[in-house]
Amino acid sequence: DGGITQSPKYLFRKEGQNVTLSCEQNLNHDAMYWYRQDPGQGLRLIYYSQIVNDFQKGDIAEGYSVSREKKESFPLTVTSAQKNPTAFYLCASREQGSNQPQHFGDGTRLSIL
């Protein structure tokens, strides 16, 4: 079965600590995305990548970093510079083309200890 796998499902961060959220897809999609969702809010774009070894900042990239060394993988690091990291993080992928839907993973819920 093809899909997107995010891990872990729950993550706790201590002050001053960097944490990395995993996102893997076996859909052979070129484009991958990271979104942040806060309660009662829509999805806000953190970073996206349209091709291996290339990525772009989204609307709220400060305090986050990504890499795209493989087509299947797009990990997100929440750095200590992100002062309010508590949120639900969603990874998505999709085929290129304007009418192609995004496929989402089940999300990672990050909290501060």
Added chain:
Amino acid sequence: GQSLEQPSEVTAVEGAIVQINCTYQTSGFYGLSWYQQHDGGAPTFLSYNALDGLEETGRFSSFLSRSDSYGYLLLQELQMKDSASYFCAVTSGGSYIPTFGRGTSLIVHP
């Protein structure tokens, strides 16, 4: 910039019909999508409209009016399992990246 407006909450009874509206402001518009998200879960794709008119998929239909920058999602024969958040998303610009609205929480009562 881009902006989308949709109601924060809609309530309906089982078996009824409900319409969730979405208005948007954007340049270089390509299309309007709808996603469903149950509490704590992943958003799932429902529909996409690039042209004016109504698209029907089972109990769900989606409408777009490009001239009015407006669309809606219509849910018929509501079931309890339809209780979820519904997001409209606009795709525009050269990178085809969707911008999401804040979502509408649909509560279906017995």
